[in-house]
Amino acid sequence: MKLICNEIWRNKRCRSAGLILITILLFCFILPGVMKIDPTHQDLSNTFDSVSFRHLLGTDNLGRDNFVRLLTATRQSLLISLSASLFSIFIGLIIGVTSGLSNTKTDFLWMRFSDIFLAFPKFFVFILMLGFTNFSFLRFIFVLAILSWMEPAKIIRTEIKTIKGSLYYQAALCQGIHPFRIFHTILLPNIISIVSAAFALQTSSMVIIESGLSFLGLGVQAPQISLGTLLNQARTYPINNYSLILQTGFFMLITVMAFHLLGDGLKDVINKARFQK
Amino acid sequence: MKKIILYRLIVMVSMLIAGIILLFLLVKIVPGSSTTKFLSTGFNIERQRQLEHLYSENQPLIQQVFSWLKNAAVLDFGHSLQSGREVTSIIFQSLKPTIGLILLATFWGLLIGFPTALLSALHSHSKTDHILSFIMVLLFSLPAFWLGLFLLQFFSLQFGWFPSSQLFLYRTENIGILRQIAGMLHHLFLPSFSLGLGLAAYFYKYFKNELIKILDSEHILAAKAFGLPPTKIIFYHVIPNLIPHFLALLTTITPIIFSGSVTIEYIFAIPGLGRTLVQAATARDMPLIMGGAAITFLLVMVLNTLLELIIVMINPQTRSDLPDETYLQ
Numbered sequence: 301m302k303l304i305c306n307e308i309w310r311n312k313r314c315r316s317a318g319l320i321l322i323t324i325l326l327f328c329f330i331l332p333g334v335m336k337i338d339p340t341h342q343d344l345s346n347t348f349d350s351v352s353f354r355h356l357l358g359t360d361n362l363g364r365d366n367f368v369r370l371l372t373a374t375r376q377s378l379l380i381s382l383s384a385s386l387f388s389i390f391i392g393l394i395i396g397v398t399s400g401l402s403n404t405k406t407d408f409l410w411m412r413f414s415d416i417f418l419a420f421p422k423f424f425v426f427i428l429m430l431g432f433t434n435f436s437f438l439r440f441i442f443v444l445a446i447l448s449w450m451e452p453a454k455i456i457r458t459e460i461k462t463i464k465g466s467l468y469y470q471a472a473l474c475q476g477i478h479p480f481r482i483f484h485t486i487l488l489p490n491i492i493s494i495v496s497a498a499f500a501l502q503t504s505s506m507v508i509i510e511s512g513l514s515f516l517g518l519g520v521q522a523p524q525i526s527l528g529t530l531l532n533q534a535r536t537y538p539i540n541n542y543s544l545i546l547q548t549g550f551f552m553l554i555t556v557m558a559f560h561l562l563g564d565g566l567k568d569v570i571n572k573a574r575f576q577k
Numbered sequence: 578m579k580k581i582i583l584y585r586l587i588v589m590v591s592m593l594i595a596g597i598i599l600l601f602l603l604v605k606i607v608p609g610s611s612t613t614k615f616l617s618t619g620f621n622i623e624r625q626r627q628l629e630h631l632y633s634e635n636q637p638l639i640q641q642v643f644s645w646l647k648n649a650a651v652l653d654f655g656h657s658l659q660s661g662r663e664v665t666s667i668i669f670q671s672l673k674p675t676i677g678l679i680l681l682a683t684f685w686g687l688l689i690g691f692p693t694a695l696l697s698a699l700h701s702h703s704k705t706d707h708i709l710s711f712i713m714v715l716l717f718s719l720p721a722f723w724l725g726l727f728l729l730q731f732f733s734l735q736f737g738w739f740p741s742s743q744l745f746l747y748r749t750e751n752i753g754i755l756r757q758i759a760g761m762l763h764h765l766f767l768p769s770f771s772l773g774l775g776l777a778a779y780f781y782k783y784f785k786n787e788l789i790k791i792l793d794s795e796h797i798l799a800a801k802a803f804g805l806p807p808t809k810i811i812f813y814h815v816i817p818n819l820i821p822h823f824l825a826l827l828t829t830i831t832p833i834i835f836s837g838s839v840t841i842e843y844i845f846a847i848p849g850l851g852r853t854l855v856q857a858a859t860a861r862d863m864p865l866i867m868g869g870a871a872i873t874f875l876l877v878m879v880l881n882t883l884l885e886l887i888i889v890m891i892n893p894q895t896r897s898d899l900p901d902e903t904y905l906q
Contacts, residue, residue, distance in 0.1 A: 421832045
């Protein structure tokens with residue numbers, strides 16, 4: 301375990317991504333509580349304030365503090381995208397493992413099934429599934445996950461296929477070990493690294509999808525804020541008030557990039573470890 | 578070859594049927610009966626009865642699926658609740674600007690993505706490579722709609738170089754065809770560019786890996802040993818080898834581009850498919866959205882099958898190790 305942590309730490313991308321992520325998490329989950337500024341508190345005498353000590357990033361059209369709003373929005377986006385990608389990885393794990401272990405015909409059917417999902421233009425199906433009902437956190441996550449389990453499933457399937465061809469798997473089969481035990485002593489430890497890399501990459505794309513949907517007004521609704529709703533709010537500002545667009549873009553960029561780099565770095569670490577074997 | 582085409586077609590048709598059914602079921606998963614769900618407060622009971630009849634809501638699920646499939650087979654998705662026009666004609670009309678946008682975006686993506694990937698692959702692990710890959714990670718992490726807003730803010734509202742909306746304004750004016758095309762390109766520049774930048778990062782990442790593999794291969798070494806000039810090697814030996822990979826990449830990104838175009842159309846007020854569907858969602862116009870999603874899915878599937886066939890045609894290697902070949906026997 302310590303070895304793995306060392307290896308991950310030594311990778312440049314992983315290290316920088318990890319540091320950025322820890323900073324983001326600390327900022328988003330602790331600072332809004334410490335600063336004691338209500339993100340919905342309006343101050344109509346102070347609209348479109350510029351940067352100052354009281355309002356670190358200025359205020360918006362209703363005099364609300366941009367910095368705290370950005371932090372809470374990032375927290376909301378992170379919560380949604382992390383749980384959605386966790387759920388999608390879970391679905392992907394089930395489908396990937398079953399199709400990887402089953403015979404060729406079942407495997408073929410599963411893969412065509414995921415191809416169908418891949419060919420769906422995601423946003424249109426999102427509109428169909430979200431556009432007509434009231435917003436609910438759980439449903440949003442469910443809908444996000446059910447349309448994005450395909451890539452992890454494919455990755456896990458190929459991984460399982462290579463394990464299936466290996467001698468230790470054959471040996472375990474010959475010994476008559478219970479399939480469930482094979483799963484959690486042989487398969488799971490072997491795919492956990494790939495799964496964690498896929499999880500990081502999935503989260504980075506989830507943040508983008510979530511903010512896109514919220515931007516269109518299909519995701520997070522009014523009293524709550526996410527990065528997408530903030531952008532939609534900034535869109536309607538009078539000309540020359542582009543600071544909120546830039547700030548939101550910066551927060552989005554940092555979050556997505558951190559997860560992206562983490563996923564790429566983890567992949568590098570895995571590949572390196574494989575070559576050394 | 579004939580066998581492969583036939584096989585692909587069979588797979589495509591069966592996947593289409595399964596996908597259309599799945600689409601229907603996905604809408605069913607979301608709670609609430611589909612008629613009450615799609616009715617806003619302004620509609621009366623009579624309207625609801627009509628809708629229930631249209632979607633055969635009173636019948637068992639199996640029959641509902643069958644009638645939906647039967648209608649979808651002849652591209653009959655009913656009439657829009659807003660305008661009363663046929664859904665299919667609305668969709669095909671609004672597809673035109675979307676396809677224009679997508680083609681232009683792919684063009685930008687290639688124009689930026691390919692040369693940078695080549696540069697990085699030729700000088701891998703150099704300073705240029707590091708800088709380029711950093712920029713591309715930045716572009717990859719920025720969603721298209723943010724880029725769209727950003728470009729709109731600066732190049733349209735601040736500097737006024739490009740129009741921010743009103744794509745089809747020039748149609749009402751009496752101008753020549755050339756000026757019409759120029760006006761269209763002028764209008765589509767910002768939206769396609771913001772969509773294309775993300776695509777460029779996609780292409781860059783993928784092309785770089787493939788190009789490094791190709792440049793490492795023995796036939797490139799042989800070409801170098803023959804003393805061919807680098808440009809000749811790139812144009813006659815590298816690019817032809819890249820084309821099948823590019824087509825394979827296209828099959829995976831067509832649905833992604835369609836999705837990306839939704840937000841971009843929303844920002845730049847392009848009367849395309851995405852904007853039509855978002856508007857339909859706010860107007861609770863269910864037939865239009867169902868039809869739109871189904872037709873787009875159909876288009877993507879047909880396009881992907883065509884691309885796969887082209888790949889098989891131009892690259893004989895894929896014919897032998899086609900993973901699905903075993904099912905032919």
